[in-house]
Every structure is written in C-alpha cells, then in structure tokens.
Amino acid sequence: MAQETRNAYGEKIAELIQKDENIVVLDADLTKSTKTIEAKKVCPERHFNAGIAECNMMGMAAGLAASGKTVFASSFAVFATGRAFEIIRNSICYPKLNVKVCATHAGLAVGEDGASHQSVEDVAIMRVLPNMKVFVPCDQYETKAVIEYVAKLNGPCYVRLGRGKVEDVYNEDTVFDLTKADVLRKGNGDVVLFAMGLMVQEALKAAEELDATVINVSSIKPLDEETILKELKAHKRAYTCEEHSIIGGLYSAIAEAKAKTDITVPITPIGVNDTFGESGKMKDVLKKYGLTAEHILEVVKG
Amino acid sequence: MDNNELKKHALNIRRNIVTMVYNAQSGHPGGSLGCADILTYLYFEEMNITKDNVAGKNRDKFVLSKGHCSPALYAVLHEAGLMDEDLNSFRQIDSKLQGHPNMNYVDGVDMSTGSLGQGISCGVGMAIANKLDKNDNRVYVLCGDGESEEGIVWEALMAACHYKLDNLCVIFDLNHLQIDGDVEDVVGPLPLFDKAKAFNANTIECDGHDFDSIRKAFATARQTKGVPTVIVANTTKGKGVSFMENNYAWHGAAPKEEEYKIAMEDLKEVD
Numbered sequence: 131m132a133q134e135t136r137n138a139y140g141e142k143i144a145e146l147i148q149k150d151e152n153i154v155v156l157d158a159d160l161t162k163s164t165k166t167i168e169a170k171k172v173c174p175e176r177h178f179n180a181g182i183a184e185c186n187m188m189g190m191a192a193g194l195a196a197s198g199k200t201v202f203a204s205s206f207a208v209f210a211t212g213r214a215f216e217i218i219r220n221s222i223c224y225p226k227l228n229v230k231v232c233a234t235h236a237g238l239a240v241g242e243d244g245a246s247h248q249s250v251e252d253v254a255i256m257r258v259l260p261n262m263k264v265f266v267p268c269d270q271y272e273t274k275a276v277i278e279y280v281a282k283l284n285g286p287c288y289v290r291l292g293r294g295k296v297e298d299v300y301n302e303d304t305v306f307d308l309t310k311a312d313v314l315r316k317g318n319g320d321v322v323l324f325a326m327g328l329m330v331q332e333a334l335k336a337a338e339e340l341d342a343t344v345i346n347v348s349s350i351k352p353l354d355e356e357t358i359l360k361e362l363k364a365h366k367r368a369y370t371c372e373e374h375s376i377i378g379g380l381y382s383a384i385a386e387a388k389a390k391t392d393i394t395v396p397i398t399p400i401g402v403n404d405t406f407g408e409s410g411k412m413k414d415v416l417k418k419y420g421l422t423a424e425h426i427l428e429v430v431k432g
Numbered sequence: 433m434d435n436n437e438l439k440k441h442a443l444n445i446r447r448n449i450v451t452m453v454y455n456a457q458s459g460h461p462g463g464s465l466g467c468a469d470i471l472t473y474l475y476f477e478e479m480n481i482t483k484d485n486v487a488g489k490n491r492d493k494f495v496l497s498k499g500h501c502s503p504a505l506y507a508v509l510h511e512a513g514l515m516d517e518d519l520n521s522f523r524q525i526d527s528k529l530q531g532h533p534n535m536n537y538v539d540g541v542d543m544s545t546g547s548l549g550q551g552i553s554c555g556v557g558m559a560i561a562n563k564l565d566k567n568d569n570r571v572y573v574l575c576g577d578g579e580s581e582e583g584i585v586w587e588a589l590m591a592a593c594h595y596k597l598d599n600l601c602v603i604f605d606l607n608h609l610q611i612d613g614d615v616e617d618v619v620g621p622l623p624l625f626d627k628a629k630a631f632n633a634n635t636i637e638c639d640g641h642d643f644d645s646i647r648k649a650f651a652t653a654r655q656t657k658g659v660p661t662v663i664v665a666n667t668t669k670g671k672g673v674s675f676m677e678n679n680y681a682w683h684g685a686a687p688k689e690e691e692y693k694i695a696m697e698d699l700k701e702v703d
C-alpha cells in the first residue's frame with residue numbers, strides 16, 4: 131500500500147495524546163495539512179493553535195516542556211526548522227527540553243508550492259544542533275514507530291515527514307530498532323546504497339538490477355556508525371540517496387563518520403545538488419531533480 | 433479609468449484566477465479572488481508601471497507578502513499586458529509561474545514571497561532605498577489578516593513608522609479567514625486597525641471591493657506625509673464565486689470540473 135507519512139503521524143499522535151495526559155500538541159495554522167487535527171479531534175483541550183507564528187509556537191513548546199509537558203510541535207519543515215531555527219536552538223536544544231518538532235511537507239515532494247515551501251536543508255540545520263536527535267522515517271509503519279519512540283525519549287527530537295504518498299517498505303508486524311541503520315537488502319558486495327526517507331523506496335527499486343545492498347538510515351542523529359562503517363567496508367562503492375541537499379544531510383553524516391577512519395571506499399552523493407527546487411507535480415519534480423530509481427541506476431552505472 | 437472598466441478587468445482577472453487553479457489542480461483561489469479588486473486598482477490606476485518600465489527598477493513596486501495569492505498577481509500582470517507567460521503553465525514543471533512568486537522569473541514580480549510575514553519587511557527595505565535614492569516611487573505591500581499573526585509584520589511596521597516611510601503603503605486584506613478557519617477562532621489577530629494606529633501609522637479603512645472606496649484610500653495614503661499608511665481593506669474571501677465566498681475550505685483547494693463550470697457561470701458578467 132501507499133500512504134503519506136504525515137497521515138501516519140496524525141493517527142499515531144491521536145492515539146498517544148489519549149493515552150498520555152502529559153502530551154500537548156501545537157500547530158501553526160496547518161492542522162489539516164500536518165494532520166495534528168487528528169489529535170485535536172480526540173483531545174481538543176491539549177491541542178493549541180499558535181496561529182501563523184512559528185517562532186512563538188516553538189517558544190510556547192519550550193515553556194510547556196520546561197513545565198514538564200511532552201510537546202509535539204508541527205508545521206511545514208521550512209517554517210518549523212527555518213523560521214523558528216534560533217528559537218529551537220536557544221529555547222529548546224540549549225536547555226534540552228522535551229519538544230518533538232514533527233515537521234511535514236519536507237523535501238521537493240511538496241511539489242506545486244515550489245521552492246519557498248520545499249525544505250531541502252532541514253536535516254542539516256537540525257542535525258547541527260547539540261542535544262537534537264534527528265529521524266527520517268521512510269513509510270507509514272516506520273513513522274508510527276518513530277513517533278512512539280520519540281515520545282518516550284527525553285529531550286529534543288526532529289522528525290521529518292512528507293506530504294506525498296509513499297509505498298510501504300515495512301508492515302504491521304515489523305519490529306523496529308530505531309537505534310540501528312536497517313539493512314533492507316543484501317547485495318553481491320559491489321554496491322551499497324544508503325538511503326533516507328522516500329529515497330529508500332527508490333534505492334530498493336534500483337537495487338534489483340544492481341544487486342546492491344540497501345540500508346535505510348532513518349536515525350540520522352545519533353548515527354549508527356557501527357553498521358554503516360561495517361557495510362561501507364564490505365563494499366566496493368557506496369552511494370547516499372536523499373531527498374535533501376547533499377550538503378549537511380545523509381551524505382555529510384556518513385562521509386563525516388567515514389573520514390574518521392581509514393576506510394577508502396568512495397561515497398557518491400545522490401540528492402539535491404545545492405539548488406532550490408521548483409513547482410510541479412511531485413513525480414515531475416522528483417524526476418527533474420534526479421530523485422528516482424532511474425537516476426540512481428544512471429549514476430551507479432556511470 | 434472609470435469604475436466599469438475596472439470592474440471588467442477585475443472580472444477577467446477572477447476568471448483567470450479560477451482557471452489557473454483549475455488547470456493546475458493546485459493553488460489558492462480564495463485569497464486570490466478576494467484581493468482581485470485591490471490588485472486591479474493598483475495596476476490599472478495607482479502604480480506608475482507600464483510595459484516600458486516593467487523590467488526596470490525606477491517605478492512603483494508591489495510586494496505580494498501573502499505570496500500564496502500568486503494567481504491574482506499573475507492574472508493582473510497578464511490583464512495589464514505586463515507579462516507574456518502562459519497562465520496555463522502555472523504550477524507546472526519548468527514554468528516561470530511558480531506556485532509562490534519568484535522575482536527572478538517574471539519582470540513584474542518585485543519580490544520573491546511565499547513565507548508569510550517577510551514581504552512587509554522587504555517592502556520597508558524598498559521604501560528606505562527609495563528615500564536614499566531620492567526618488568518619488570512608492571511601495572505597496574499586501575498582507576493577509578492571518579499573516580498578521582507573524583511577529584515580523586509588526587517589527588516591520590515599527591521600523592516603517594520609525595523611519596517615517598510615507599512612501600510605503602501596507603494593505604491588510606481583512607477577509608477574516610485563514611487556513612484553520614476564522615482568524616478570531618485561530619488566535620485572534622484583530623483589530624488590525626487599532627493595532628496599526630497604535631504603531632502611529634496613518635490608518636485607513638476601506639471596502640476592498642468598492643472602487644470608489646479603494647480610490648479614496650490610496651489617494652489619502654499618497655497625500656499623507658511623514659508616516660506610512662496602513663489600509664485595512666474589508667474583503668470577502670472567494671469573492672465572485674458563489675460557493676467559495678466566505679468559505680475557508682477554498683483557501684487552498686482546486687475546483688473539480690462541475691465546480692469550475694459553476695464558477696465560470698458566476699463570473700460571466702460584471703454585476
């Protein structure tokens with residue numbers, strides 16, 4: 131099946147807010163888009179709309195968390211992480227407060243709204259913050275697992291969610307260990323594809339023809355260096371696949387981990403090449419910017 | 433230009449707004465229809481913008497701070513003969529008509545917008561530049577009432593008043609609606625008039641669908657010296673399309689075929 135990760139978030143947060151009286155959900159005039167409306171439907175008294183005021187929303191989140199609440203704060207990724215960056219830095223990460231920034235409409239898959247709304251730098255700017263943990267689930271099942279996981283963690287977390295439908299990688303019975311990078315497919319030892327978010331599905335498609343190993347890196351921070359470096363070493367060539375700038379995201383995280391070692395396996399980034407996106411249907415935009423299985427094949431085959 | 437001619441232009445603009453969003457099956461018809469009369473007046477009467485100077489810098493400027501209403505901006509530029517782009521390419525891949533306006537793609541677009549609240553600050557910068565350059569060009573900024581919830585809007589107005597930017601005119605599109613519903617139910621940004629007044633702006637109220645009222649407001653703004661003007665324009669979101677009027681569900685939704693037909697029927701002639 132195909133589902134939007136933001137829908138999975140809405141379902142999960144509605145479930146959690148009923149189970150845990152300590153949870154408060156905040157939004158910034160996008161409750162239907164981010165799906166926090168699902169939490170509002172079942173628990174209106176603990177859902178607050180900050181209005182179109184993302185900075186204030188993050189400040190409110192910090193205050194609520196400083197008073198002991200577990201806070202989920204949502205908006206589009208561009209506004210949640212970009213507009214409110216410095217509030218997240220100084221009022222949430224510095225005091226290590228229990229705020230889960232769950233941002234939807236990340237990446238180029240936003241489509242028609244265009245570059246102003248397509249966040250391709252959110253992972254980079256969240257990853258750089260001390261105390262922040264960063265998760266990029268790839269499908270509905272992993273999203274639900276991540277939301278449940280971050281609700282239990284104490285401290286700031288960033289969860290990157292999407293607007294468009296993505297195919298299932300996992301299923302209802304999957305048992306997740308979110309501290310680990312997940313080896314989804316074992317190849318012939320030649321090529322390894324590290325992927326995050328909706329590029330996991332594309333990497334899996336490309337991997338058939340290449341007989342490549344595919345690894346879903348959904349926890350960008352902390353990074354499971356052990357698995358990643360082990361797999362890197364065991365292959366001849368590595369590629370990172372991300373619907374994000376190749377600066378500061380998955381490629382950077384893995385390259386930084388590798389640089390500390392004596393591993394010489396080359397890593398080639400596949401992602402958004404230091405450019406803004408543009409308007410268009412989701413599939414047209416992803417195709418134009420090379421975020422498809424076909425493009426992965428092209429790059430790997432040379 | 434008499435009011436009847438303005439109304440005809442506004443009607444064409446509304447038809448194009450709905451058609452663009454229908455073709456793209458994406459975009460924001462409600463707020464675009466609501467500001468169509470104000471944009472018509474700005475481009476056909478108020479601003480010194482022509483086919484000859486549209487590509488240049490020495491003219492009045494307009495910043496669509498509520499950038500999601502790009503259909504209204506593209507449609508008015510088209511209607512005024514200031515832009516050649518194909519309206520049908522709106523929101524499609526490779527088009528210059530981005531979902532939210534890009535100033536590097538279209539000559540008549542004076543600022544790239546889409547992230548709410550920032551356009552008014554940019555307008556303040558442009559007005560200061562005009563003062564530095566000692567020219568008489570004016571700067572117009574259109575903000576949403578929901579948009580006014582962004583703190584930066586008030587930071588910008590504070591600076592505009594402090595620097596006595598009488599060449600700046602900010603219009604608040606008071607349609608009472610934002611994405612999640614009535615602005616007063618969401619977080620309560622009103623009254624905008626009193627707030628702007630408290631910042632010491634020259635504050636004027638007008639009917640955003642009545643060309644006499646709009647004309648009077650802009651004339652007063654132009655004559656006012658030493659302070660910026662804030663026009664609070666009372667408008668109807670979705671104006672002109674029966675089923676879209678005052679319905680926040682049409683903030684960012686595209687009509688289906690049947691709805692499109694009804695809309696075109698509603699926008700058949702000047703009433």
Ligand SMILES: Cc1ncc(C[n+]2csc(CCOP(=O)(O)OP(=O)(O)O)c2C)c(N)n1
Nearest residue numbers: 159463546547548576577578579609610611
């Ligand atoms: C900073 C920012 N936050 C959120 C959004 C998403 N958004 C687009 S339009 C809109 C509502 C705007 O309401 P209003 O300003 O009243 O516009 P209008 O009613 O005139 O369409 C929101 C929240 C955005 N574009 N920018």
Ligand SMILES: [Mg+2]
Nearest residue numbers: 577578609610
């Ligand atoms: Mg409004």
